[in-house]
Amino acid sequence: MRYSTADFYVPTPRLWYSGAGPWHGINWLEEVRRSEIKAGDTLFSPFVAAGWHIAEEENVRPAQWLGLLKVLGVWGAEFYVRATSSPSRAFRRGFVAPPDLLSVDLTRACQRCRVCSTQASSRCRSRFRSLPTGSGRPPSLATHRLSPANTPTSSSTARQLRETCTRPSLSSQAARTSRSDIAYGRGLATGSQWHASTATSPSMSSQ
Amino acid sequence: MARKHRNKPVYVLTVTVQRYSNIRNSSALSANVTVRLPSTSIDLEVEARRQGSTYVLDDSSSSESAGGIPAAKSPRLVQLDGFHEATHPYYWSPHTVLEAEMFSGFLRSGELDLAVGTERQGLATGNQYSFLGFTSFVRLSCEPGTVRTRVFEYQFEPTADRAGAAAFMWVRARAHPSSQSAVLLHVRTQQPNSDSGTVGDSVTGVELQPGVDWTWQRVERPYAYASSGEMFNVGLECPPSDQGVGTIEVDRLVMTPDEAFVPV
Numbered sequence: 049m050r051y052s053t054a055d056f057y058v059p060t061p062r063l064w065y066s067g068a069g070p071w072h073g074i075n076w077l078e079e080v081r082r083s084e085i086k087a088g089d090t091l092f093s094p095f096v097a098a099g100w101h102i103a104e105e106e107n108v109r110p111a112q113w114l115g116l117l118k119v120l121g122v123w124g125a126e127f128y129v130r131a132t133s134s135p136s137r138a139f140r141r142g143f144v145a146p147p148d149l150l151s152v153d154l155t156r157a158c159q160r161c162r163v164c165s166t167q168a169s170s171r172c173r174s175r176f177r178s179l180p181t182g183s184g185r186p187p188s189l190a191t192h193r194l195s196p197a198n199t200p201t202s203s204s205t206a207r208q209l210r211e212t213c214t215r216p217s218l219s220s221q222a223a224r225t226s227r228s229d230i231a232y233g234r235g236l237a238t239g240s241q242w243h244a245s246t247a248t249s250p251s252m253s254s255q
Numbered sequence: 256m257a258r259k260h261r262n263k264p265v266y267v268l269t270v271t272v273q274r275y276s277n278i279r280n281s282s283a284l285s286a287n288v289t290v291r292l293p294s295t296s297i298d299l300e301v302e303a304r305r306q307g308s309t310y311v312l313d314d315s316s317s318s319e320s321a322g323g324i325p326a327a328k329s330p331r332l333v334q335l336d337g338f339h340e341a342t343h344p345y346y347w348s349p350h351t352v353l354e355a356e357m358f359s360g361f362l363r364s365g366e367l368d369l370a371v372g373t374e375r376q377g378l379a380t381g382n383q384y385s386f387l388g389f390t391s392f393v394r395l396s397c398e399p400g401t402v403r404t405r406v407f408e409y410q411f412e413p414t415a416d417r418a419g420a421a422a423f424m425w426v427r428a429r430a431h432p433s434s435q436s437a438v439l440l441h442v443r444t445q446q447p448n449s450d451s452g453t454v455g456d457s458v459t460g461v462e463l464q465p466g467v468d469w470t471w472q473r474v475e476r477p478y479a480y481a482s483s484g485e486m487f488n489v490g491l492e493c494p495p496s497d498q499g500v501g502t503i504e505v506d507r508l509v510m511t512p513d514e515a516f517v518p519v
Contacts, residue, residue, distance in 0.1 A: 061274055061275055061276055061277055062275040062276065064273050064274075064275070065273070105277050106277075109343075110306075110342075110343045110344060111305045111306040111341040111342065111343075112273060112274060112306075114306045114339060115269075115271030115272070115273065115304070115305055115306050115307035116271070116273070116307075117307075118269040118271065118309050118336070119256045119269050119271065119307070121269065121309070122256045122257070122258055122267060122269045122309075123256070123258075
């Protein structure tokens, strides 16, 4: 059995059935699964996303999303891969952490920069610049912000930062968990870390 | 959306009410729907909800019995996701609801266990497959001459914030309508004791009066949620033969940290 990993990206409620372009709605997936099941592929694991808008009310809300995912379950989805990223302004500018730098404190700072504001973005950029070339732990955010050397001063510095931040790296787990992002020329982040930054909910109950 | 078991008349289906806008009240939260099952002329009537409703329908005809009691007549329906709510999960009920018919192994071999039964309020439409307002339950036979050693087991993992907290259990059950006297249900729990590092076993009896329909009964024993990462085990079983006979039907169990909570 070939094991398909179709994508089910519904960025907003009105596209849940028809979809639009690369945003595949359930109509497209129904056709896909019909032929796959007929060919013997009874199971699959789709990449799914309920939208990437900063304003949560623009995305598919939890109850509707839950209903849609259950339909995928009946079609044979053994598990789901979250394809969660953000098309926010900071993200479009290309300030994306190479996966090998997404560690420790840096992860949290960069998640904020993609989701929240330009100010957070600059923190993220400046932190990249101060990173040691080795694998050492980056300095704390508070220490870093107090240092005048950490303020971007010239366009050449900013360009260097951008080059550093957008350097592709396909060797880590992030390359596997967010392959859809690669396909669209976007940046990388491990799914779990990334999701934590975009979700607005506190922890879920046991039910 | 429905799919059939490859060689048994057992179906799994999901129905959901979808909407095109996030505007409040832009669609109903639930609706009654009719689903034509694949490769049949069966029109199944069930309730659809925004968050989806997933059912397992067992349409196999069986003359076998479960512990001396004739098996429930087909078709039988079990809803797997009744506890899902239409709000963000953060706002879901803090009480843990266990559907009694979904004991460990209730879907073994691709069909519903014979102890699972379904009761319907009435067939207003005349459709044999109308399940608008139904109750599925597990039947525990403790009649003389039957095998009384069967235990229906349930497991759940409490959230970390409840580790070690007090817990209160409720059971929605009844004596079988044919019962002439009160019957006793034994609720067995296994809880790890973090102090001694052992697993404690406790059994509490719940008495069910004859002629009384589904009622919530509190299990009069204080419990404590297990430590984070550990499973809470519950079992339903017959009492010893000298303590009572009869047939018991159990619909639901609830565990709650709220002492004042009364399920409805």
